[in-house]
Amino acid sequence: MSLITTRRGALAAGLALPFVARAQTQYKPEYKMSVVGNRPIPFADGAFKWAELITERSGGRINVKTYPGSQLVGGDQTREMLAMRQGVIDFCVYSTINISPQVKEAALFQLPFLLPNHRAFDALLASDVGRDFFKVLEARDVVPLAWGENGFREISNSKRVIRTPADLRGLKIRFAAGNIFKDIYESLGANPVQMSFADLQPALSTGAVDGQENPVNLFLAFRMDTLAQKHLSVWNYVNDPLVFAAGKQVMAQFNAADQALVRECALEAGRYEIGVTRKGLGDNNDRSAFEELTRRGVETTVLTDAEKRAFASATRPVFDKWAATIGHDLVQKAERVIRAAS
Numbered sequence: 001m002s003l004i005t006t007r008r009g010a011l012a013a014g015l016a017l018p019f020v021a022r023a024q025t026q027y028k029p030e031y032k033m034s035v036v037g038n039r040p041i042p043f044a045d046g047a048f049k050w051a052e053l054i055t056e057r058s059g060g061r062i063n064v065k066t067y068p069g070s071q072l073v074g075g076d077q078t079r080e081m082l083a084m085r086q087g088v089i090d091f092c093v094y095s096t097i098n099i100s101p102q103v104k105e106a107a108l109f110q111l112p113f114l115l116p117n118h119r120a121f122d123a124l125l126a127s128d129v130g131r132d133f134f135k136v137l138e139a140r141d142v143v144p145l146a147w148g149e150n151g152f153r154e155i156s157n158s159k160r161v162i163r164t165p166a167d168l169r170g171l172k173i174r175f176a177a178g179n180i181f182k183d184i185y186e187s188l189g190a191n192p193v194q195m196s197f198a199d200l201q202p203a204l205s206t207g208a209v210d211g212q213e214n215p216v217n218l219f220l221a222f223r224m225d226t227l228a229q230k231h232l233s234v235w236n237y238v239n240d241p242l243v244f245a246a247g248k249q250v251m252a253q254f255n256a257a258d259q260a261l262v263r264e265c266a267l268e269a270g271r272y273e274i275g276v277t278r279k280g281l282g283d284n285n286d287r288s289a290f291e292e293l294t295r296r297g298v299e300t301t302v303l304t305d306a307e308k309r310a311f312a313s314a315t316r317p318v319f320d321k322w323a324a325t326i327g328h329d330l331v332q333k334a335e336r337v338i339r340a341a342s
Helices: 003-025 042-057 077-085 104-110 118-126 128-138 179-187 197-206 216-221 248-253 256-278 288-295 305-314 316-326 328-341
Strands: 031-034 064-067 091-095 142-152 154-157 172-175 191-194 211-214 231-234 239-247 299-302
Touching: 031 042, 031 077, 042 064, 042 091, 042 142, 042 216, 042 239, 042 256, 077 091, 077 142, 077 239, 104 128, 104 179, 104 239, 104 316, 104 328, 118 128, 118 239, 118 328, 128 142, 128 239, 128 328, 142 216, 142 248, 142 256, 154 216, 172 179, 172 197, 179 191, 179 316, 216 231, 216 288, 239 248, 239 256, 288 299, 305 316, 316 328
Parallel strands: 031 064, 031 091, 172 191, 172 211, 231 299
Antiparallel strands: 091 239, 142 239, 154 211, 154 231
């Protein structure tokens, strides 16, 4: 073998080494998934499902571990987006409520009584409005991959039945995040109190707050009936879409095939999560969630359309105020989609 050949071989080997090293270190030993709450609530179940699908279908090359209870951000779910941008979190299932302090367009979904039913909800997310919202997130170094659903948020309390706006006067009601909720409850004469989900259960058990607003399935999973929540009103005032998202830098590390794998797993987990969220709420004549409320002794009041309109009228000034902040064009576009679906 000539010296030139030997040198060429050594040079080729030397040039190849950095590429080998990059291939070996491209994927981290563990990718961190953050989510509010924990199983068995559907919200958290969807995140666990997504992590499990990615890990399984990648053969463990993309090893995703779920950290429930927003523990990676000290229990403060409103900091998850910032933590993703800082690289602390790799994957997350975001509540649009929790990211609304950073993304004003997310408050669209919190406009009171905007969405009358699941048909309108599904149509809105599948429309240009949903696609445009994903583009807003992409501009913030977040890669949105699929939609989920936290569910219509119903109100419960320890004091009395809520059927009219006057029934809320003086009640201390916990809300998660977003000044729009503060405005909504103040407009109804209540005393809104912002706190994390981690602090909610002890606050209910000690009477620090009288009530809360969350989906029925979450109410059941965390046994809020044992926390003095004996009255629940189904008013469907807000639905909270979820976003299955990855960090921009994380997705950039993956090859095209693995990017597609992560996306497909997100879509599958999103469909699964929506199905679990809606279970027992009346679809396909399945009312098992409401039957369970009855078994637990919860007085459940389902508001009529006329009763909902009374609340919508009382909160209309809040709707109009926040529509200006969100953007009238976006709100009007959403309203057109919802009218067409109704």
